Amino acid sequence: LTIPSVRTMSKLADEVSKRLMIDSTELYKALTDEATCRKYGYDTATIACMFIPNTYDIYWNISINKFLERMQKESKKFWNIERMQKAKQLNLTPNQVITLASIIDEETANNAEKPMIAGMYYNRLMLRNAEYPQGMPLQADPTIKFAWKRFELKRIYNNLLHIQSPYNTYKHPGLPPGPIRIPSVAGIDAVLNRVHHDYLYMCAKEDFSGTHNFARTYDEHMKNAEKYSKALNKKGIK
Helix, strand or coil: CECCCCCCHHHHHHHHHHHCCCCHHHHHHHHCCHHHHHHCCCCCCCHHHHCCCCECCCCCCCCHHHHHHHHHHHHHHHCCHHHHHHHHHCCCCHHHHHHHHHHHHHHCCCCCCHHHHHHHHHHHHHCCCCCCCCCCCCCCHHHHHHHHCCCCCCCCCHHHCCCCCCCCCCCCCCCCCCCCCCCCHHHHHHHHCCCCCCCCEEEECCCCCCCEEEECCHHHHHHHHHHHHHHHHHHCCC
């Protein structure tokens, strides 16, 4: 069985039920049930953290409980001493690392750039100054798509930023309550091995390469944003 990097628990349940004799509705019910999630050390917002995308040898007729126990065991194995130490150095729990990784995976498919993006979001998380006593908001567009459950959005306009949701990282400083997808191992390791730099902003490159222009100041960032906006308009992307 391959655990895929998917956005929602219903999608995970569907994918698992294709390979195992597990009913997708029953599995989804278990993954959205507080008591069941608590049994494995999570809640309904963080249960996605238990699933590490990988391929596992699992009997096709396994029960839901045994399947979840196996996933918990694999998660504990994944969080070995080295990864736990790295998380501790960042002052983040494994769930927080996975939550940040889920945002980074939504920002780019380019694995080489992920540690750079991780460094930028980590800088925001840890920033404390007069302007941001609680830390600088992450202002991560993928969390807005997740809050609206509108994953197809190509552009995030201001009118979308007012949604009342704990996942709105424009309104709430710090990390959202849990991951916005099951992140890849590359995404998780990108957080644990972030690039140390002093960038606070990034914007998709105007060449649509899937990579980003990074900036230290807001003014510099606005210039990058303008270039990207012009490129979108030119292509007629709404």
